[in-house]
Amino acid sequence: MATLIDNIHRRAHRVHSRFYPHHGHRHAAKDSYMTLTIRNLPLGTTENDVFEHIRRQRPDSDPIVNPLTKETNQRTLCAVVTIRQETEEKCKALRDRLNLTRIYPKHPAGDVRDSAVMVSDEFLxxxxxxxxxxxxxxMYFVHGLGGHAFKSWSTDKGAPHMWPRDFLPDDVKARPLNPMKWEGRKLAGRFATVGYRASAMFASAATATIDKISQNFLNHLRADRTEGSKRPMYFACHSLGGLVVCQALIHALSEESHRLERFQDCQSTFFNGEECLVKGIFFFGTPFEGSRLARYASRIVRFLHGNDTLIDSLSIQSEDLNTIVARFDQMRNNPRTRIPIVIAYEMQPMFGMRFVTDPDSAMSSFDCQTIGIEGDHRTMIKMEHNQDRSYRDVAEFIIRMIQRTLSGSSSIPPSPAAEFEREIFRELPFRQSIARDESPPPYQGQNSGRPSTESSASNGTSATRPSPHSQPVGLGISNSNPEENNSPGRSRSNIVPVRLNDIMMPLNRVTGGREDNREFALLSKFDVVFLLDDTGSMIEATEAAPSSNGNCETKERSKWDEMIESLRYIVDIVTHYDRDGVDVHFFCNEDKDEFGIQDGQRVLDLLTNEVSPDEIGGGTFIAERLWTILTAYIDRFENYRRRMGERAPPPEKPKMLNLIVITDGAADDKDAVEEVIVDAARRLDELRALPNQVGIQFLQIGKDEAASRWLKKLDDDLNEKHRIRDMVDTRPWDRVDEIDKSLQERLTDILLGGIDRARDME
Incomplete structure (x- = not known):
């Protein structure tokens, strides 16, 4: 889009120059540069052979010849050459003069009689x-609308520097394949551009659609991949190029496309057995939710008799765009084709006025890492030198993605500072105690703070309550006020949440910092809403719990106590990532609902002080409260979608919804609950909402088998039975310190199960 607007400006400037040839003359550049591809070079040709051949045609051309590469499936070589002339017209004349000439290498490796070279500056x-x-x-680099396979990624001033060619390969080669073995085998790759005709000014509407371009793109890739090649693939895409890659991968990887004859051979190109060979995608300014400038650009292109169909497909509320994004996200939710992605967005408006791709549109709602780049939509991919801050960030993301996927390890090499901290951590005297006590002890029930009279009498000492986890676990730090711990009348208001620092890796307990957990970070894109069961069934006992005095005696723990325990582990995480606060609703006590809670302690205080077991009563009716929350959200989302295309500024974009329902599952209105969920899913489908626009996570308290079967039915059967989206996940709450998974993995499944289809399928 930015390149299209820039081309319109250039055409207007050329028209202006015809009538006012002296205007702007003093600002004219001294030299013009043109980068060419010279193909069909015979084997044995060297860079010096190409250099001398060009100099013979034009001694003042001053060519820059890059290392030659072998053309795929051909017994020929290809050279990328930059020439310099006084004007652009002279560059074109030299290009035409070089075309179909013959280069005779000094040391040929084959027959050169029919080796007429093909010279072009299009990079198709x-x-x-x-x-x-x-x-x-x-690794393939894909340009955007009206862009160029080489020029889009290179600098504009002087001899062009193209960071995918001049900087990135050197940085990649300097890093190890296995990020944990710096002395081992180094990374090595092949870097290529993919050029296609995507000019809205000249292309016909019949051929220049995203679907047609993506099919040609697939043909280019199939021709490039050697027969039986099983090398992993990575893509870096700018603007429209990201949508082209998404559509191409939908054709190549989705099971539906494999039934079509024209896509059947994609299986051998993109899969190695059951392994998907596409290992990562880096998107630069791709308008997943459309561009506001598309409407204005479409009018200009239509006036110039260009192809406005392609521009319209990039507008906000475009059906083609919504379909591509939804199907691509659905494809990524399949464990077989779950492709890691990184999204980069522009941080400066085009011409200082408007963003071509708004950051919200670029980041969309995908589960991925994001990075802001200094520059507008056009300059964000033009890195001038290898010490540019934006280039260093982008290169690091790309290299780590390659290391993580190629080495088969999810670990990322730490920064030097982190490695230094890790060395310090190894020397700390309490390191072993941290390793032994990886997770905090669970909450033991509503009377856990009260000493046992019998045990006190038997051993002559007073029982003390374990210190709350306001301090890192395992450091041997006790409560500063021991008398408060021993207070027999201590209320449950002193129950504190398990802090995020205690859940993350032990290194953070030393530094005091918080690990930027990529999976938990997905919560920042969602409004987290709790719907809590405060009905009479929650008074019932769930299981015997150890006595707080450490003896072998046991006492009953209610489902209400277990729900509080579950929230102790959850609330600090969600309030950390949902910066505008979480909402808490109750089945019965609607007057106790609170909104925008930004402190996990407040959630626990609400349950321990203001909604007590004594106030609980009534049957377990979920449907009405579920309907109220879902309807209010979908109405707001529908209003936003309806007003996006209007001239007036649209309302604030609603974040996606992560609804977490904590209940024992013994609902008295099961059929009504199913109807509410089905109705909400159908409304979202009609609005063409993203697959994870709304997620519902049922967290079951207790071990009622009948309730478990019903919740499992909501999870597994609704989408097939009613042909709707899968937006429900159900999980039981178990003691997180008594299961095989780590604490962090367990909590990730609970918090992301409703909004991450891949976790729902586990």
């Missing part, structure tokens, strides 16, 4: 720009 199809020995992966 796949062009290898850099290649290491024995490459382990292929």
């Amino acid at each position: 199809g796949v062009t290898t720009i850099a290649e290491h020995d024995d490459p382990q992966f292929d």
Whole structure:
């Protein structure tokens, strides 16, 4: 989009120059540069052979010849050459003069009689720009609307520097394949551009659609991949190029497309057995939710008799765009094709006025990492040198993605500062106690703070309550006020949440910082809403719990106590990532509902002080409260979608909804609950909402088998039975310190199960 607008400006400038040739003359550049591809070079040709051949055609051309690469499936070589002339017209004349000439290498490796070279500056199809020995992966760079496979990624001033060719390969080669073994085998890859015709000014509407471009894109990739090649693939895409790649991968990877004859051979190109060979995608300014400038650009293109169909497909509320995003997200939710992605968004408006792709549109709602880049939509991918801050950030993201997926390890090499902290941590005297006490002890019930009279009499000492976890676990730090711990009348208001620092890796307990957990960070894109069961069934005992005095005696713990225990582990995480606060609703006590709670302690105080077991009563009716929450949200989302296309500024975009229902599952209105969920799913489908726009997580308290079967039915059967989206996940609450998974993995499943389909399928 930015390139299209820039091209319109250039055409207007050329028209202006015809009538006012002296205007702006003093600002004219001294030299013009043009980068060419020279294909069909015979084997044995060297860079010096190409250099001398060009100099013979034009001695003042001053060519820059990059290392030659072998053309895929051909016994020829390809050269990428930059020439310099006084004017652009002279560059074009030299290009035409070089075309179909013959280069005779000094040391030929084959017959050169029919080796007329083909010279072009269009970079159509796949062009290898850099290649290491024995490459382990292929990385493709895809330009956007009206862009160019080489120029879009290179600088504009002077001799062009193209960071995917000039900087990134060197940085990749300097890093190890296994991020944990710096002295081991180094990374090695092949870097290529993919060029396609996507000019809205000249292309016809019949051929320049996202679907048609993506099919041609697939043809380019299939022709480029050697027969039987199983090298992993990575993509870096700018603007429209990201949508082209998404649509191409939908055709190539989705099971529905494999039934079509024209896509059947994609199986061998993109899969190695059951392994998907697409290992990562880096999106630069891709308008997943459309661009506000598309409406204005479409009018200009229509006036110039160009292809406005392609521009309209990038507008807000475009059906084509919504379909691509929804199907791509659905494909990524399949464990077989769960492709890691990173989204980069522009941080400066185009021409200082408007964003071509708003940050919200670029980041969309995908489960991924995001990064802001200094620059507008066009300059965000033009890195001038290898010490540019934006380039360093982008290169690090790309390299770590490659390391993580190629090495088969999810660990990322720590920064030097983190490694230094880790070395300090190894020397700390309490390191072993931290390792032994990985998770905090659970809450033991509403009377856990009261000493046992019998045990006190038997041993002559007073029983003390374990210190709350306001301090890191395992450091041996006790409560500063021991008398408060021994207070027999201590209320449950002193129950504190398990802090996020206690859940993350032990290193953070030393530094006091918080690990930026990529999976928990997905919660920042959602409004988290709790719907809590405060009905009479929650008074019932769930299981015997150990006595707080440490003896072997046991006492009953109610479902209400177990729900408080579950919230102790959850509330600090969600309030940390949902910065505008979480909402808490109750089945019965609607007057106790609170909104925008930003402190996990407040959630626990609400349950321990203001909604007590004594106030609980009535049957377990979920449908009405569920309907109220879902309807209010979907109405707000529908209003936003309806007003997006209007001239007036649309209302604030609602975040996606993560509804967590904590209940024993013994509902008295099961059929009504199913109807509410089905109705909400159908409304979201009609609005073409993203697959994870709304997620519902049922967290079961207790071990009622009949309730478990009903909740499992909500999770597994509703989407198939009613042909609706799968927006429900159900999980039982178990003691997190008594299961095989780590504490962090367990809580991740609970908090993301309703909004991450891949976790729902586990």
